[in-house]
Amino acid sequence: MTVTDLVSYEDALDTYDPVMGLEVHVELGTKTKMFCGCSTTLGAEPNSQTCPTCLGMPGSLPVVNAIGVESAIKIGLALNCTIAEWCRFARKNYFYPDMPKNFQTSQYDEPIAFDGYLDVQLEDGEVFRVHIERAHMEEDTGKSTHVGGATGRIQGARHSLLDYNRAGIPLIEIVTKPIEGAGERAPEVAKAYVAELRELIKALDVSEARMEQGQMRCDVNLSLRPKGTEKFGTRSETKNVNSLRSVERAARFEIQRHAAVLSSGGTIIQETRHFHEEDGSTTSGRIKEEAEDYRYFPEPDLVPVAPSREWVEELRAVLPELPRVRRNRLREEWGISEHDMQSILNAGAVDLITATVEAGADSAAARKWWMGELARRANEDGVELAALPITPEQVARVTALVADGSLNDKLARQTIEGVLAGEGDPDTVVEKRGLKVVSDEGALGTAVDEAIAANAAIADKIRGGKVAAAGALVGAVMKATRGQADAARVRELILERLGAKE
Amino acid sequence: MADLIKLTAAEIAAKIAAGELTAVEVTEAHLARIEAVDEKVNAFLHIDREGALAQARAVDEKKARGEKLGPLAGVPLALKDIFTTEGIPTTVGSKILEGWIPPYDATLTKKLKAADVVILGKTNMDEFAMGSSTENSAYGPTGNPWDLTKIPGGSGGGSSAALASFQAPLAIGTDTGGSIRQPAAVTGTVGVKPTYGGVSRYGMVAFSSSLDQGGPCARTVLDAALLHEVIAGHDPLDSTSIDAPVPPVVEAARNGSVEGMRVGVVKQFRGEGYQAGVIQRFDESVALMKELGAEIVELDCPSFDLALSAYYLIAPSECSSNLARFDAMRYGLRVGDDGTKSAEEVTALTREAGFGPEVKRRIMLGTYALSSGYYDAYYGSAQKVRTLITRDFEKAFEQVDVIVSPTTPTTAFPIGERADDPMAMYLADLCTIPTNLAGNAAMSLPCGLAPEDGLPVGLQIIAPAMADDRLYKVGAAVEAAFTAKWGHPLLEEAPAL
Numbered sequence: 001m002t003v004t005d006l007v008s009y010e011d012a013l014d015t016y017d018p019v020m021g022l023e024v025h026v027e028l029g030t031k032t033k034m035f036c037g038c039s040t041t042l043g044a045e046p047n048s049q050t051c052p053t054c055l056g057m058p059g060s061l062p063v064v065n066a067i068g069v070e071s072a073i074k075i076g077l078a079l080n081c082t083i084a085e086w087c088r089f090a091r092k093n094y095f096y097p098d099m100p101k102n103f104q105t106s107q108y109d110e111p112i113a114f115d116g117y118l119d120v121q122l123e124d125g126e127v128f129r130v131h132i133e134r135a136h137m138e139e140d141t142g143k144s145t146h147v148g149g150a151t152g153r154i155q156g157a158r159h160s161l162l163d164y165n166r167a168g169i170p171l172i173e174i175v176t177k178p179i180e181g182a183g184e185r186a187p188e189v190a191k192a193y194v195a196e197l198r199e200l201i202k203a204l205d206v207s208e209a210r211m212e213q214g215q216m217r218c219d220v221n222l223s224l225r226p227k228g229t230e231k232f233g234t235r236s237e238t239k240n241v242n243s244l245r246s247v248e249r250a251a252r253f254e255i256q257r258h259a260a261v262l263s264s265g266g267t268i269i270q271e272t273r274h275f276h277e278e279d280g281s282t283t284s285g286r287i288k289e290e291a292e293d294y295r296y297f298p299e300p301d302l303v304p305v306a307p308s309r310e311w312v313e314e315l316r317a318v319l320p321e322l323p324r325v326r327r328n329r330l331r332e333e334w335g336i337s338e339h340d341m342q343s344i345l346n347a348g349a350v351d352l353i354t355a356t357v358e359a360g361a362d363s364a365a366a367r368k369w370w371m372g373e374l375a376r377r378a379n380e381d382g383v384e385l386a387a388l389p390i391t392p393e394q395v396a397r398v399t400a401l402v403a404d405g406s407l408n409d410k411l412a413r414q415t416i417e418g419v420l421a422g423e424g425d426p427d428t429v430v431e432k433r434g435l436k437v438v439s440d441e442g443a444l445g446t447a448v449d450e451a452i453a454a455n456a457a458i459a460d461k462i463r464g465g466k467v468a469a470a471g472a473l474v475g476a477v478m479k480a481t482r483g484q485a486d487a488a489r490v491r492e493l494i495l496e497r498l499g500a501k502e
Numbered sequence: 503m504a505d506l507i508k509l510t511a512a513e514i515a516a517k518i519a520a521g522e523l524t525a526v527e528v529t530e531a532h533l534a535r536i537e538a539v540d541e542k543v544n545a546f547l548h549i550d551r552e553g554a555l556a557q558a559r560a561v562d563e564k565k566a567r568g569e570k571l572g573p574l575a576g577v578p579l580a581l582k583d584i585f586t587t588e589g590i591p592t593t594v595g596s597k598i599l600e601g602w603i604p605p606y607d608a609t610l611t612k613k614l615k616a617a618d619v620v621i622l623g624k625t626n627m628d629e630f631a632m633g634s635s636t637e638n639s640a641y642g643p644t645g646n647p648w649d650l651t652k653i654p655g656g657s658g659g660g661s662s663a664a665l666a667s668f669q670a671p672l673a674i675g676t677d678t679g680g681s682i683r684q685p686a687a688v689t690g691t692v693g694v695k696p697t698y699g700g701v702s703r704y705g706m707v708a709f710s711s712s713l714d715q716g717g718p719c720a721r722t723v724l725d726a727a728l729l730h731e732v733i734a735g736h737d738p739l740d741s742t743s744i745d746a747p748v749p750p751v752v753e754a755a756r757n758g759s760v761e762g763m764r765v766g767v768v769k770q771f772r773g774e775g776y777q778a779g780v781i782q783r784f785d786e787s788v789a790l791m792k793e794l795g796a797e798i799v800e801l802d803c804p805s806f807d808l809a810l811s812a813y814y815l816i817a818p819s820e821c822s823s824n825l826a827r828f829d830a831m832r833y834g835l836r837v838g839d840d841g842t843k844s845a846e847e848v849t850a851l852t853r854e855a856g857f858g859p860e861v862k863r864r865i866m867l868g869t870y871a872l873s874s875g876y877y878d879a880y881y882g883s884a885q886k887v888r889t890l891i892t893r894d895f896e897k898a899f900e901q902v903d904v905i906v907s908p909t910t911p912t913t914a915f916p917i918g919e920r921a922d923d924p925m926a927m928y929l930a931d932l933c934t935i936p937t938n939l940a941g942n943a944a945m946s947l948p949c950g951l952a953p954e955d956g957l958p959v960g961l962q963i964i965a966p967a968m969a970d971d972r973l974y975k976v977g978a979a980v981e982a983a984f985t986a987k988w989g990h991p992l993l994e995e996a997p998a999l
Contacts, residue, residue, distance in 0.1 A: 052606050056827040058599065059586045059608055059705040061740050091823050093872070097845050102826035160845065162831065295872035297881060300711035300820055302741050 004281060005260040009184070009252060012224070012259030018186040019232050020179040020251060021221035022130075024197055026172045027140060027214070028071045029207045034139045034170035035062030035105060042213065046163035054168035056100030061301050064089075068170040069112070069305055070315065071206035072137045075172055076113025077316050078200050079132045086306045087112050089137070089299040094292065097160070098142035100167050106138035108296040112305065118200070120192040121324055122185065125338040130193050131177040142167035172206075178232065186222075187251035194218055194247050195345055199323035202351065211242050212384055218247055222254040224262060233258070234268040238282050241275045244346055249280035257282070323350070330354065334363040347375055348385050352392055359396035362403070369395050373413055377420060390419045397426040410483050411435045437486045444477075444485060448493045451476040462498045470494050506531045507668040511577045511725040514671060518565065518576040525561035525576030529554050529620050532578045536622065536669045539999045544644045545654075545664040547583050548591050549623035554578065557620045564618070573728050573752075575618035580664035580673040583624035584631060585716070586705040587611050594707045595627040595639040595657075598856030599834045608705020609737045610674065610716055617732040622670055625660030629858045630825065631681055631709045633657050634910075634930035637921050638860045645917070646689060648957055648996050652914035655685025655930075661719050662689040667999055672729050673719040678709050679813055680910070680934025682717050683946035687909035687960020690948040690992045692726045692977070693719045695934075697967045698941035699744035702737030708824040710817040711742075713938045721993060723947060723977040727755035730970070746968065754971035758978025761795035765976075766902035770806040771933050777912040779952025783959040784908045787949045790983055791906070791976075801898050801905065805890035809936040810928060812891070815871050815884035816939070822868030825861070828853065863924065892940040899966045904976050907933045909946040909960030933962055942966050945973040947981055948992040958992060 033040055036053035052060035076083050090108035116132035143166050148158030174197065182189040198216055201209040209216040223235035236258070241250045258268055272285035321329075327350060331341045334353075344350055349370045356366035370385065374395070378385045398415055401407040407415060407430070418429030430436060451473050452459045461469045470491055477490045495501065506528065509517070517523040533551055540546055561576040586592050586604035588611075593599045607615070614621060628638035636644045636659025644659040646652040647667035654663040658675035662685030665673050675682035677695035686693030694717045701716040708714060718729035734748040767788060772781060792798050830836040830852035831845070838851035857865070871880035898905060910930050920926040937944040942965060949961035961980065965972040985991055 052604075055832055057586075057604070057606070057833065058592070058594070058602075058707040058827070059604070059703075060606075061704050063739060063741050093823050093826060095826065095829065095846070095849065097829070097831045097849075100827065100832065102829055103823050293874050295823070295869065295874070295877075297819060297823070297872055297877070300742075301708075 004257055004283075005264070006253070006256040007260045007263060009256055012255050013184045015227060015263065016224035016255070016259050017180075017183065017227045017229075018251070018255050019223050019225060019235075020176075020182070020186055020190055021235070022176045022179070022190060022193060023219040023221065024174045024194065025217045026075070026174065026201055026207050026209060027216070028068055028170040028172060029205075030065055030067045030071065030170055032065060033168035034065050034068050034137070035168055038168065040169050044165055046161070046165060049165040050167070054100065055164055056102075062105060062299075064302060064305065065170060068137060069307065071170070071204070072112045072135065072172050073307055073312060073315055074204045074206055074319065075174070075201065076116065076135050077312070077319055078204055078322065079113065079116040079118055079135060079174070081113035081116030081132060081135060083307060083312050084110060084112050084114070084305075085309070086110075086304055088304045089302045090296045091299050093295040096141070098144045098162055098164075098167070100142065100164060104138060104141065105299055105302075107136035111136035112307075118193065118196060119324060120189065120196040121327075121338070121342070122188055122192055123339055123342045128182065128185075128189050128192070130179055130189070133175045133177045135172055135174045138171050138173060140166050140169040140171050186255065187248040190220060190251045191244050191248035191346070195244050196323060198348075199345065199350065203320045203323050203326070205320075210384060210387070211244070212382075212387070214242065217242055220247060220250045220254070222251060222258065223268070224255065224258045233262070234270050236268060236271060236273050236282070238273045238275050239285065243277075246275060246277060246280075250275045250282060253280055253282055334367065336367070344371060347371060349375070352385055355392035356395045356399075359393045361396040361399040365399040365402070366395065369399065369416070373416060388420060389422060390416065394419050394426055401426060401430065405486055406430070406437055407435065408437055408483075408486055411437065435484065437484055444481075444490065444493060447477050447480045447485070448473075448490065448497060451480065452494070452497060459498055462494070462500050465500065467495065467500055467502055470500075507535050509671065510722050511574060511671040511720060511728060512722070514577050515571075515574050515728075518561065519571050521565070525558035525565075525620060526555060528576055529558035529578055529622070532622060532670055539667050540669060542645060542650060542999060543647060543663050543667050543669070544642055545580065545625055545660045545667065545669055546623045547593060547595070547626050547641055547660065550590055550621060553590065554620050554622050557615070557618070561618045561620070572617045572732070574672070574732055576620060577672055578620045578622045578670050579614060579729075580623065580625045580661055580670040581611070581614070581621050582627055582658050582661050582674050582676055584627060584676050584707050585611050585674065586707070587621070587624065590624065592624065592707070593641070594631070595629040595641065596856065596858070596861070597640040597835060598828045598852070600640075602834045606705065609702035609739060610733050611705060613733050613735075614674075619672070619732065625658070625664055625673065627660055628657035628681075629861050630707070630821070631657040631676055631678055631714070632821070632860050632864055634680065634684055634927050635915075635917070635920065636660060636685075637917060638858055640858055643917050646914045647999060648689065648914065651916055652957065653688065653917050655688040655910075655914065657681040658685045658693075658719065662686055662691055662693070665689065665691045665719060665721055666993060666996060671721060672725060674716060674729075674733070675719045676706060676714055676716045677934070677938065678713045678715075678817060679938050680931040682719060683934050683944060683960065683962060684910045684930055686719060686946040687962075688914035688958060690958030690996065691719060691721055692723055692945065692947045693717065694726050694730060694945045694970070694973060695937060695943060696730065696734060696970050697744065697943040698938075699742050700734050700748070700943070700968075700970060702735075702740040702743050704737055704739040708820075710820040711824060712820060713813075713817055715938070721991070723758070723974055723981045724752075724755045726945070727751040727974045744968070749968060749971040751971050751974045754974035755978045758975055758980075758982055759794075760791050760976050760979045763796045763904065763976065764799050764902040765791050765796045766799050766801040766898055766905040768801045768803050768806065768898070768905055768907060770803055771907035775911050775929055775932070776908065777952060777954070779954045780908045780910075780912060780959050783950040783952065784906075784961065787961045787980065788906065791980065794979055794983060799902050801902065803891075803894040803898060803936075805887060805894045806936050808887045809891055809939055810932060812884040812887035812939060813931070813935045814867070814928065815880050816888065818864040818868030819871045819881050820868065822865045822872065825857075825865055828856065860924070888939045891936050895936070895940045895942060895966070903965075904972050905964040907962045907964070909933060909962040913952045913955055913957035913959060937964055940967075943970040943973055945977050947977050949980070949984065950992070951995065
């Protein structure tokens with residue numbers, strides 16, 4: 001990898017003002033593809049979910065998926081967009097082997113939704129309005145796997161494998177207007193926007209929007225202009241930035257890189273760039289010397305989409321509570337700070353915690369597990385929280401077992417470990433691993449007596465009023481019971497036996 | 503069984519239903535005819551002997567079980583090689599699809615099978631339906647049964663030649679700019695381009711999606727109507743297919759009349775480039791309709807003069823996109839895949855080797871017309887002309903019930919004559935193209951032989967969209983009057999092969 005010259009973030013922002021454009025592709029969660037009846041389930045045998053239409057066979061024709069249109073309208077409405085009364089699909093013509101027809105059925109100058117905005121909340125509670133240019137419907141391409149090259153890219157590959165299962169899966173592309181005025185907070189705005197959009201998509205129930213599975217993909221377009229000027233600089237387009245953290249890092253890196261180039265008198269080349277998760281850098285992709293000519297024209301195989309106003313209003317009337325409104329409500333209910341709520345949002349834990357609370361857990365306990373132990377595990381495994389093999393109901397059951405004294409913290413962690421390892425639900429894990437707190441007063445009493453006898457000097461100190469020393473005896477008892485005792489009860493028993501008081 | 507092959511589809515179906523003929527007999531007679539003459543004519547690219555006989559046997563078994571047979575059950579048909587047929591090659595007249603066996607049937611193919619029509623095989627055509635002579639087929643030209651040195655029209659020259667040489671009583675064509683009607687005209691047969699959206703395009707290999715329309719070809723107006731009824735109707739797999747009842751074409755064909763009808767004659771459809779004998783036969787047809795009680799109305803449709811230019815922007819534009827899929831990745835020809843070349847190089851080599859000159863010419867024209875900076879001037883302007891043509895038709899149909907014209911300005915020209923002159927070739931579609939641009943319906947039927955060369959002349963009848971039945975009502979009346987006048991169907995005058 002080439003070393004890229006960077007200037008410090010602070011220096012970059014002293015001189016330049018960043019302008020961003022974010023393009024997000026969302027794979028809809030429809031059962032069938034956008035223009036044919038093939039299944040959209042992920043992970044099937046390559047090319048098993050294909051038909052003449054999504055393979056672009058001669059003679060095949062597309063038919064629009066009505067749920068796809070409905071989802072696009074819902075997204076448009078939730079983004080405060082105008083919904084077109086009449087719009088068409090267009091063909092975007094370019095050759096690539098993973099695109100069966102060598103044109104993508106998309107929308108061009110007649111998107112289904114346009115001119116909207118999304119308010120996003122930053123970590124300090126400030127609300128930033130991101131203006132939406134358009135949201136349009138299109139189809140996904142197939143997937144190329146390049147074999148034999150070092151990087152998995154086509155350069156140096158011996159051959160490529162093509163899987164068309166993804167070809168034709170509905171996509172909604174959401175494009176912002178240029179985001180100006182965010183200053184040094186531009187990367188944070190980018191991340192908060194994508195996070196908010198993801199929540200919105202999930203709340204609308206149109207996609208699971210799992211970024212790590214490519215169900216939501218983000219391109220970060222960025223340019224700098226000298227502070228105080230109006231004219232936009234030349235932009236770079238960083239493609240497929242596929243996590244919230246990466247969106248922020250990519251924006252930050254590009255600000256530093258652009259500033260370095262511009263400060264040394266260089267010019268930014270309009271190009272696409274690849275983002276590298278390992279070190280947060282970007283490298284040059286394809287240079288766009290002249291705008292690629294996609295020869296768009298209205299798709300003659302499809303009739304125009306003309307959603308009736310009645311239908312649009314019906315959909316508007318049943319839009320769910322918007323995520324930001326809902327989060328503010330939850331934040332108050334849970335009694336937590338803006339910052340904590342933002343962390344929960346970034347971790348993708350809002351729904352999980354809500355569901356855990358709905359399953360009977362205390363909100364503090366639910367937050368503790370999802371944002372602590374489980375977030376750590378998800379991070380280690382490189383998956384999203386929601387992808388962990390544990391349900392909110394199971395987490396709620398663990399918190400209930402802690403609340404009634406059946407488990408202590410340590411045992412609860414082991415229980416969760418067991419659930420994640422596929423050993424069954426919490427009660428089964430507790431049973432199988434024998435994790436129940438030792439609450440048999442007789443057995444506990446014996447262990448306490450033995451600990452006192454083995455640590456006479458410490459026991460004397462406690463008798464003499466040094467209550468703080470009890471910790472050592474508690475530790476000894478916990479060790480003897482392999483952690484399965486209720487530490488608070490052990491402490492009580494020790495103090496009782498030694499006639500000491502807190 | 504010389505007489506059997508001269509029967510009309512309606513007659514064959516009636517005889518099979520009455521037990522006077524078996525479907526197998528009929529099929530065998532036509533297969534024998536193909537065997538005897540098609541080496542000379544070259545109407546078929548693929549003959550499905552086994553499939554045809556199996557279908558025929560199924561019809562005979564149905565009959566034996568006493569099941570009710572459809573109106574075309576057991577009637578043989580020649581299918582243009584542009585419709586997909588599961589398990590049977592479909593080449594579209596192109597090398598690029600040589601050897602491709604489609605995994606699915608076109609909706610039209612399914613409808614034919616469901617109606618117990620016997621598909622004999624797939625017919626020759628100009629590559630991707632681009633042409634007016636069938637000379638652009640990658641598999642050699644087809645001869646006109648009236649004179650084998652002449653073209654049978656195009657792109658559906660295989661279908662028209664199969665009818666005119668009695669290799670099949672029914673055929674299917676597709677019409678993007680005249681590819682059903684012009685071949686019908688120059689072979690003395692009947693061809694109908696239904697209203698756009700009347701017949702499903704699902705499984706019909708696309709040339710120009712907004713213009714392409716499949717339709718029936720036959721030797722009589724009634725046969726065309728019977729076939730029309732079988733293949734037409736809404737198809738949920740084709741978004742542009744019309745969700746409305748099929749116009750009552752068979753009823754119209756059985757009740758031919760022009761009495762009291764207003765028949766329009768467009769002044770733009772004559773003049774320079776029209777053969778004298780064609781104009782003569784056309785004028786006689788108009789006089790005949792007047793005799794039969796029609797009122798003749800002169801029409802002015804100025805936008806029709808722009809139709810050819812608009813067509814040669816829209817059709818190539820759509821074709822440049824539709825034909826992009828032929829990239830050697832998933833099906834068809836693959837050239838240069840020797841392990842040293844990139845996918846891009848293999849695609850380029852395959853398209854270079856697989857497409858003929860006319861196809862390449864149109865892909866290039868279309869690519870250029872859609873390019874940014876040129877789009878408005880070319881594709882955009884052509885769409886405006888299209889709107890004007892549609893309006894001219896709308897205005898015309900306020901004054902008349904149908905419009906008539908020569909189908910094509912000349913009779914069949916010699917094979918090779920226009921092969922190197924695309925502009926001359928394009929003129930063959932002068933009178934047929936406006937209908938494709940507007941999306942309404944039209945028919946060509948024989949109106950005599952041109953005195954100077956003794957070759958068939960076609961009369962075109964044009965009706966408003968979804969009024970396809972008017973074509974048959976007028977066509978049946980004209981056909982009956984001419985047959986009475988000539989004393990026999992025109993095709994009886996064709997030389998024996």
